[in-house]
Every structure is written in C-alpha cells, then in structure tokens.
Amino acid sequence: MECRFPVNGSLNLGLLNVVWEQKRQGQLESRDVYTLHSGKALLSSQHRDYMGRAALLHNKLKLGQAILQITNIKITDAGSYLCLIDYQGADYKYITLEVKASYRIINTQEIRKWNEDKIAFICQSEGFPLAEVFWQNEKNFSLSRSANTTYTATADGLYNVTSILTINQNMNENYSCIFWNKELNENTSAYIYSLALMSTQYDGQKSLVLFILATCVTVLVLLSALIIFHKRKSFKNCRTKKDRKGKLSPNMTDENRDYCNSQTETLYLSTVIFSEESRNASV
Known part of the structure; x- marks a missing residue:
C-alpha cells in the first residue's frame, strides 16, 4: 500500500x-x-x-x-x-x-459404515469468505440436498468447511464435491471414485477369508500331528514290553495286552487320517 x-x-x-x-x-x-x-x-x-x-x-x-x-x-x-x-x-x-483466500486444496476421505451398509464421502477445505459446497454424480445430477455441510473459524480467520455425503455401498458411481467461492467467483472441485473403493473393500474381505482358512488348516494339521505323536509314544512303550521273539511278555496282564493292541490299531488309523488330511490341505 x-x-x-x-x-x-x-x-x-x-x-x-x-x-x-x-x-x-x-x-x-x-x-x-x-x-x-x-x-x-x-x-x-x-x-x-x-x-x-x-x-x-x-x-x-x-x-x-x-x-x-x-x-x-x-x-x-x-x-x-x-x-x-x-x-x-x-x-x-x-x-x-481486502483479503480473500481460495479453496485451492480439498482433502477427501471415505468412511464405511458397516452396520448401516453405507459409505460416507467427506470433502474438507479452508478459505475465505465462506464457500458453498455442491455435490453431484458422474451424470451431473445434483446430490447437494443429501449432504451435510458445516464450518468453523480458524485462528487465522479462515473458514474450515466440511461437507459429508452418505450413499449406499451398492451405488457404484463417481462423485465430485465443488467449493464455490462467491466473492472470487471461483470453483474448486475434488473427485471420488467409488468403484475403486468397492474393489478395495472386496479385496480386503477376500484376503481376510483366505487368512482365516489358512489358519484353520494349519491348526488342524498341528493337532493331528500332536495326536499321532502321543499315539506313537504309547505304542513305543508297549513294544518295550515284548520279548525277543516278538511276543508280549507273560508278565503283562490281560488289561495291558488289550491296551497295547488298541494303541496299535489307533496308531494305524491316525496315520491314515493324517495322511488324508495332509493331502486335502495341500489341495
């Protein structure tokens, strides 16, 4: 001046x-x-x-x-x-x-409301004087009535304007928010691509399902291996009680003979089941 x-x-x-x-x-x-x-x-x-x-x-x-x-x-x-x-x-x-500030930078954010099956698109920017915010889809259809726009004043005297548009998740369209500075006769726009968001959401769910399946298979294999390990240990203890001719020791009671025979049969069945589970897990 x-x-x-x-x-x-x-x-x-x-x-x-x-x-x-x-x-x-x-x-x-x-x-x-x-x-x-x-x-x-x-x-x-x-x-x-x-x-x-x-x-x-x-x-x-x-x-x-x-x-x-x-x-x-x-x-x-x-x-x-x-x-x-x-x-x-x-x-x-x-x-x-006179001092005026353009709404040059528009920050965008997306929030998914799982309990309501909706997505909230957020546009936020700072400028002066107070701007109006308009929303529209890729067909230039106005959605401003469905948006909620608020503002606060910053320490520098600017207006911090935030506008939120909430839509259903099954609406795969592209959207734009427009900040109109009346005093400067200036429009600033930001675009949000909902189709990409849906793809990201699907990929995330798919990855979660695969992770859960892999974890379940791993736990199942480990449990089967642990059971077979204990069965083989019991079978080994029974074999130590046999004599050199491969017969059970005459000192063994009938109860112990039945136990060892059952352990031998169980070990065989467990090995067969474990082999089948391992083959299925590999597939």
Whole structure:
C-alpha cells in the first residue's frame, strides 16, 4: 500500500514522520502497523500481529513514496489503513485492504459404515469468505440436498468447511464435491471414485477369508500331528514290553495286552487320517 508526499528534489530524512495504522470493522481501537519517527523506525509501538511482517520500503522514501509492505498476509489483515505523513506539512490518506483466500486444496476421505451398509464421502477445505459446497454424480445430477455441510473459524480467520455425503455401498458411481467461492467467483472441485473403493473393500474381505482358512488348516494339521505323536509314544512303550521273539511278555496282564493292541490299531488309523488330511490341505 502506498501514499505519497512532496520531497522537492531532495529528502531530509530527519524531518520525516510516517504512521501506518489499521482499523478493522467492529473494533474501536486502531493498531499500530508501522511508525517512522524523525527518519527512524519506532518498533516499540508496533502491534504484535505485524512484528516481522510489516515494513516501510526505505529506498522509496527519497522518491516521496511511503510504501507499506506486509508479508505472509492473513485474513485478519483486512480492514481500513490510515497513512499519516508529517513532512513540511501534514497529510493523510485512507486505504481499504481486502483479503480473500481460495479453496485451492480439498482433502477427501471415505468412511464405511458397516452396520448401516453405507459409505460416507467427506470433502474438507479452508478459505475465505465462506464457500458453498455442491455435490453431484458422474451424470451431473445434483446430490447437494443429501449432504451435510458445516464450518468453523480458524485462528487465522479462515473458514474450515466440511461437507459429508452418505450413499449406499451398492451405488457404484463417481462423485465430485465443488467449493464455490462467491466473492472470487471461483470453483474448486475434488473427485471420488467409488468403484475403486468397492474393489478395495472386496479385496480386503477376500484376503481376510483366505487368512482365516489358512489358519484353520494349519491348526488342524498341528493337532493331528500332536495326536499321532502321543499315539506313537504309547505304542513305543508297549513294544518295550515284548520279548525277543516278538511276543508280549507273560508278565503283562490281560488289561495291558488289550491296551497295547488298541494303541496299535489307533496308531494305524491316525496315520491314515493324517495322511488324508495332509493331502486335502495341500489341495
């Protein structure tokens, strides 16, 4: 922002006083943006919001130009600015600064509601002034009435706008959200491809089913191997009780003979079952 004053060919910097103040709408007190007193910057009176951001271009003063430069502009910088100059006479000027911010970046998110068999599409962005959000499908059919749009104010004076569109999971269409900034006459869009989301959902369910099946087969094989191991151990104990001719020891009771014979039969059956299960697991 600039205001001018006459220098008549040369500038006596020690006689120059420049004051820049800002007054925002709805506030009674002005804020000191930058003060030049007798040619020197008076930073002690500068408002904290402008520290490190507002400066006077000193190389332009000799040309009779008091140019205020504000960097890292904020929404709160908008308002009316007073330029007051005292140099061989006093003069002042008011300048109105308008600040607008485009909704350039739109963040998208998808949330699946398993209990309701629905998907919620979310579009969120920040800008100024407040934008309207429109939704439509790939056939340009308006879905804005089905959306819920809310907003909050950020510390920088921007609007954080969030819009949510909820649809059924079986609706395989592409959707777009449009942020319309009326003051800038600007539209910013983001696209969401629901067909890809459905494919991802199906792949995830398929992977889960395969993992469960593989786990069940592994547990079954381990249990079968453990049972056979115990049966073989019992059978081995029975064999140690046989004599050198392969007959059961005469000292064994009838109960022990029956037990060993049953263990031999069970071991055979378990081996056959385990072999069959292993073959099925491989398939």
